[in-house]
Amino acid sequence: xxxxxxxxxxxxxxxxxxxxxxxxxxxxxxxxxxxxxxxxxxxxxxxxxxxxxxxxxxxxxxxxxxxxxxxxxxxxxxxxxxxxxxxxxxxxxxxxxxxxxxxxxxxxxxxxxxxxxxxxxxxxxxxxxxxxxxxxxxxxxxxxxxxxxxxxxxxxxxxxxxxxxxxxxxxxxxxxxxxxxxxxxxxxxxxxxxxxxxxxxxxxxxxxxxxxxxxxxxxxxxxxxxxxxxxxxxxxxxxxxxxxxxxxxxxxxxxxxxxxxxxxxxxxxxxxxxxxxxxxxxxxxxxxxxxxxxxxxxxxxxxxxxxxxxxxxxxxxxxxxxxxxxxxxxxxxxxxxxxxxxxxxxxxxxxxxxxxxxxxxxxxxxxxxxxxxxxxxxxxxxxxxxxxxxxxxx
Amino acid sequence: xxxxxxxxxxxxxxxxxxxxxxxxxxxxxxxxxxxxxxxxxxxxxxxxxxxxxxxxxxxxxxxxxxxxxxxxxxxxxxxxxxxxxxxxxxxxxxxxxxxxxxxxxxxxxxxxxxxxxxxxxxxxxxxxxxxxxxxxxxxxxxxxxxxxxxxxxxxxxxxxxxxxxxxxxxxxxxxxxxxxxxxxxxxxxxxxxxxxxxxxxxxxxxxxxxxxxxxxxxxxxxxxxxxxxxxxxxxxxxxxxxxxxxxxxxxxxxxxxxxxxxxxxxxxxxxxxxxxxxxxxxxxxxxxxxxxxxxxxxxxxxxxxxxxxxxxxxxxxxxxxxxxxxxxxxxxxxxxxxxxxxxxxxxxxxxxxxxxxxxxxxxxxxxxxxxxxxxxxxxxxxxxxxxxxxxxxx
Numbered sequence: 001x002x003x004x005x006x007x008x009x010x011x012x013x014x015x016x017x018x019x020x021x022x023x024x025x026x027x028x029x030x031x032x033x034x035x036x037x038x039x040x041x042x043x044x045x046x047x048x049x050x051x052x053x054x055x056x057x058x059x060x061x062x063x064x065x066x067x068x069x070x071x072x073x074x075x076x077x078x079x080x081x082x083x084x085x086x087x088x089x090x091x092x093x094x095x096x097x098x099x100x101x102x103x104x105x106x107x108x109x110x111x112x113x114x115x116x117x118x119x120x121x122x123x124x125x126x127x128x129x130x131x132x133x134x135x136x137x138x139x140x141x142x143x144x145x146x147x148x149x150x151x152x153x154x155x156x157x158x159x160x161x162x163x164x165x166x167x168x169x170x171x172x173x174x175x176x177x178x179x180x181x182x183x184x185x186x187x188x189x190x191x192x193x194x195x196x197x198x199x200x201x202x203x204x205x206x207x208x209x210x211x212x213x214x215x216x217x218x219x220x221x222x223x224x225x226x227x228x229x230x231x232x233x234x235x236x237x238x239x240x241x242x243x244x245x246x247x248x249x250x251x252x253x254x255x256x257x258x259x260x261x262x263x264x265x266x267x268x269x270x271x272x273x274x275x276x277x278x279x280x281x282x283x284x285x286x287x288x289x290x291x292x293x294x295x296x297x298x299x300x301x302x303x304x305x306x307x308x309x310x311x312x313x314x315x316x317x318x319x320x321x322x323x324x325x326x327x328x329x330x331x332x333x334x335x336x337x338x339x340x341x342x343x344x345x346x347x348x349x350x351x352x353x354x355x356x357x358x359x360x361x362x363x364x365x366x367x368x369x370x371x372x373x374x375x376x377x378x379x380x381x382x383x384x385x386x387x388x389x390x391x392x393x394x
Numbered sequence: 395x396x397x398x399x400x401x402x403x404x405x406x407x408x409x410x411x412x413x414x415x416x417x418x419x420x421x422x423x424x425x426x427x428x429x430x431x432x433x434x435x436x437x438x439x440x441x442x443x444x445x446x447x448x449x450x451x452x453x454x455x456x457x458x459x460x461x462x463x464x465x466x467x468x469x470x471x472x473x474x475x476x477x478x479x480x481x482x483x484x485x486x487x488x489x490x491x492x493x494x495x496x497x498x499x500x501x502x503x504x505x506x507x508x509x510x511x512x513x514x515x516x517x518x519x520x521x522x523x524x525x526x527x528x529x530x531x532x533x534x535x536x537x538x539x540x541x542x543x544x545x546x547x548x549x550x551x552x553x554x555x556x557x558x559x560x561x562x563x564x565x566x567x568x569x570x571x572x573x574x575x576x577x578x579x580x581x582x583x584x585x586x587x588x589x590x591x592x593x594x595x596x597x598x599x600x601x602x603x604x605x606x607x608x609x610x611x612x613x614x615x616x617x618x619x620x621x622x623x624x625x626x627x628x629x630x631x632x633x634x635x636x637x638x639x640x641x642x643x644x645x646x647x648x649x650x651x652x653x654x655x656x657x658x659x660x661x662x663x664x665x666x667x668x669x670x671x672x673x674x675x676x677x678x679x680x681x682x683x684x685x686x687x688x689x690x691x692x693x694x695x696x697x698x699x700x701x702x703x704x705x706x707x708x709x710x711x712x713x714x715x716x717x718x719x720x721x722x723x724x725x726x727x728x729x730x731x732x733x734x735x736x737x738x739x740x741x742x743x744x745x746x747x748x749x750x751x752x753x754x755x756x757x758x759x760x761x762x763x764x765x766x767x768x769x770x771x772x773x774x775x776x777x778x779x780x781x782x783x784x785x786x787x788x
Contacts, residue, residue: 043736043743050723072710072735079711080731088727297742316466317473329444333482337474341466342437348691348742349437 006205007145007232009264009285013374017257017283020373023264025144025205026196027084027092030059032264032285033373035276035366036094037359038293041067042087045293046348046355049089055329056356056363060092060144062288065137066101066129070122074140082142082190093191094288095143097134097176097209100237100269103152111151113168131175138204139183142191145205147235148176153213155243162213169211170225177229180206205232207266213238214247216254223255234259235266236284240275249278256283273302273365274389277382280369292358297351299343302361304385306392308336310354315340328360400599401539401626403658403679407768411651411677414767417658419538419599420590421478421486424453426658426679427767429670429760430488431753432687435461436481439687440742440749443483449723450750450757454486454538456682459531460495460523464516468534476536476584487585488682489537491528491570491603494631494662497546505545507562525569533577536585537598541629542570544603549637556607563605564619571623574600599626601660607632608641610648617649628653629660630678634669643672650677667696667759668783671776674763686752691745693737696755698779700786702730704748709734722754 006026013020021032037044037052039061044052052058063083068074080086083093102109102116109118115130134149149172153165183189184203193202208231212218226234236255239248252267259265266286267279276287292302301308303323310322321331322339330339330353342350365385372381400420407414415426431438431446433455438446446452457477462468474480477487496503496510503512509524528543543566547559577583578597587596602625606612620628630649633642646661653659660680661673670681686696695702697717704716715725716733724733724747736744759779766775 041735041739041741042732043741046742046746048743048746049727071739072731076711076731076735080713080729085713086729086732086735088729088732317470319474319479333443335474335480335482337466337470338436338480338482341435341470341480345435345465347435347437348440348745349442351742352440352442352746 004199004201005232006201006203007264008199009233009262011261013370015373015376015378016281018280018373018378019283019285020370021264021285023285024197024199025060025092026191026193026200026202027090027144028059030092031370033276033280033366033369034060034286035362036060036062036286036288038062038064038288038290039087040064041071042083044359046297046351047293047359049087051356052089053091056359058091058359058363060094061089063093063095063141063143064098064101065095065134065141066098068095068141069098069137070120070127074137078140078190082140084142084191092145093141093143094145095138095141095147096268097147097149098129098137099134099150100152102129113171131172132179135176135179135183136188139180139188140190142189143204144191145207145233146180148173148206148208148231150209150211150237152238152241153211155214155238155241155247157213159215159218162211162215162218165213166211166218166222169209169222173208173226173229177206177231180204207231207233207235209235209237209268210255211238212251214243214251216250219251219255220258223258227260231263233264233266233286235268237268239267240269240271249282252279252282252284259283273362274386276362276365277369277385280373281378281382292362293355296355296358299350299354301354302358304361304388306389308392310336310339310343310350312340322357323361326357326361327364328357330354330357330360398593398595399626400595400597401658402593403627403656405655409767409770409772410675412674412767412772413677413679414764415658415679417679418591418593419454419486420585420587420594420596421484421538422453424486425764427670427674427760427763428454428680429756430454430456430680430682432456432458432682432684433481434458435465436477438753440691440745441687441753443481445750446483446753447485450753452485452753452757454488455483457487457489457535457537458492458495459489459528459535460492462535463492463531464514464521468531472534472584476534478536478585486539487535487537488539489532489535489541490662491541491543492523492531493528493544494546496523507565525566526573529570529573529577530582533574533582533598534584536583538585539599539601539627540574542567542600542602542625544605544631546632546635547605547607549608549632549635549641551607553609553612556605556609556612559607560605560612560616563603563616567602567620567623571600571625574598601625601627601629603629603631603662604649605632606645608637608645610644613645613649614652617652621654625657627658627660629662631662633661634663634665643676646673646676646678653677667756668780670756670759671763671779674767675772675776686756687749690749690752693744693748695748696752698755698782700783702786704730704733704737704744706734716751717755720751720755721758722751724748724751724754
């Protein structure tokens with residue numbers, strides 16, 4: 001282990017709470033605020049890596065520990081040289097801890113102090129995930145940013161439920177930190193790089209997660225206890241899980257200003273384009289969400305004038321692109337009429353093209369957000385962006 | 395109508411029966427022998443047009459009249475400016491007549507002198523396809539090469555059955571020619587181009603189809619009667635439809651040398667990589683086949699050492715590309731282990747990447763065939779290529 005940190009983060013522009021920054025990882029620079037496309041099983045669904053690297057210029061994508069651990073399994077990925085080499089993606093990767101996805105299984109899982117027991121959705125086998133197992137798997141994946149193993153309370157958890165969950169998360173965070181440091185010392189990180197930019201160490205970074213459901217005091221306490229352990233970055237977890245949207249903003253308003261200014265802040269699993277803008281305005285730097293990819297496969301496009309469902313018959317002969325102000329390769333080449341035809345015919349290209357456009361829209365929006373913050377135009381950008389979203393194409 | 399022809403064809407290299415040529419269409423030059431990826435419903439399945447244009451450099455793709463006529467319908471495509479504009483493909487398009495696909499419906503269709511009645515696989519409605527309807531639809535699509543409406547006899551048709559089918563095909567070919575010319579005069583071709591290369595007229599080209607099942611004398615007669623009507627190119631139809639492979643080669647051996655040397659020769663629906671090489675050796679210039687795309691979606695890769703099924707467990711940790719001598723972007727980036735994982739997980743990217751590699755292999759093989767003919771190395775190339783195919787990777 002080097003004494004240098006695994007990542008560095010510096011704020012290069014600020015407007016109100018909104019901030020533009022540079023996150024340096026062992027696999028390159030990432031301008032923030034940044035949206036991370038979700039690559040669940042080692043693939044951003046329906047998307048070639050060439051598109052992610054070239055036109056979309058995604059600098060970091062997310063992998064799901066739960067899915068990769070179950071299939072193909074960490075042994076296969078280790079044998080193939082870690083997740084980057086296995087999937088053919090040389091840029092930065094963040095992996096979640098698997099905790100949230102096991103939590104989503106609901107009745108199929110059993111949580112104890114030690115960890116979580118559950119049945120695999122792949123083959124029904126009984127599996128056990130804990131802070132130690134999660135850290136081992138994430139070291140085997142060799143992701144650049146590792147997430148601590150946490151417990152997520154339901155969006156509408158009572159104060160007592162949320163406190164119990166917070167306490168467990170705090171203990172698990174400490175165990176995650178301990179095991180993570182041990183694995184780094186043992187050289188178990190398959191993604192370790194000897195040669196990196198001067199500022200960073202070449203090792204994995206570890207982010208802690210703030211929980212506390214919809215309770216301000218618990219969110220503050222969770223943040224405090226996570227900061228006491230000490231992480232390379234801090235995430236707000238357990239939001240966008242069934243609570244009212246107003247509760248989500250209340251929690252972000254409460255927690256974000258108290259988070260360390262010199263570390264990246266990551267709002268997990270959020271959100272729609274308007275959510276991203278609103279969270280940036282509250283000081284958040286990093287996001288991930290399945291919306292652009294998942295909705296792309298079911299025929300929904302995100303545009304600067306709101307959502308557009310390609311299956312609607314009104315587009316049958318419409319020669320306009322999905323979004324007339326979008327510079328992406330799909331909007332430059334294809335019409336709503338064609339995309340509707342592909343969708344109606346069940347052609348794979350429908351999902352491929354809609355996913356591409358949606359990712360382009362999310363990533364381009366974030367590019368414009370960064371530019372707006374750096375040029376001091378973010379409030380105007382935010383107002384106009386949100387206004388335009390309601391001019392739905394439908 | 396201009397007095398210039400809609401296409402020109404010139405042979406620029408020859409070795410034995412094999413020939414390398416230049417086919418000039420209103421939408422650019424096509425070097426032959428050429429493989430046309432199949433774009434059934436207005437999309438080469440799982441493939442973006444950017445990949446076809448750039449890396450794969452396909453100069454012509456095929457569209458299926460039957461599928462496009464049923465969905466989205468020719469009215470929609472006409473309203474969108476013809477098939478090129480509708481799908482966003484500026485290069486050459488060949489459309490089949492719909493005859494073969496209706497024929498494939500088997501019991502669901504009824505053939506009379508007038509045409510073929512059948513039930514749509516999309517909505518069960520009763521539809522009627524005839525030489526006149528096919529020509530009208532293909533004018534509405536505005537494809538660059540139109541195929542005459544023919545009747546296909548089963549591969550093992552008796553002499554009497556095959557003769558009856560041949561006679562019907564001859565009458566339908568004459569009706570196709572008549573209706574096609576009328577539509578061109580009336581300006582019904584949505585793909586008509588005012589500005590084209592000096593040699594060509596800007597109008598659609600029409601190809602005739604030789605039938606006759608597995609009977610040499612009937613094949614010769616069918617060719618003779620097709621040539622008497624006169625077409626811009628000549629296709630061999632009704633092969634690879636259930637007959638023995640030896641019968642296919644017998645028919646190609648019989649017919650190809652008698653086909654006009656100054657027109658392109660198209661062997662419809664063929665075939666495997668070895669079939670393409672063998673047909674080129676017999677003087678064929680154009681091919682189409684669903685194998686690279688269809689098999690790509692079911693996990694089968696074509697490689698220089700034979701077929702490879704990505705789902706085999708032996709590839710689970712295999713870091714080699716599908717084909718170690720393949721320069722395509724999939725082989726440059728991804729391992730068999732990763733492709734197997736994608737396939738086993740049911741990820742769309744499996745089909746996307748395998749389709750891309752397969753198309754790259756087919757198109758690259760044809761590039762090498764053209765080069766070999768032009769440099770006088772075709773017999774050696776053919777021998778080595780066929781030998782290597784048996785060194786299966788499995």
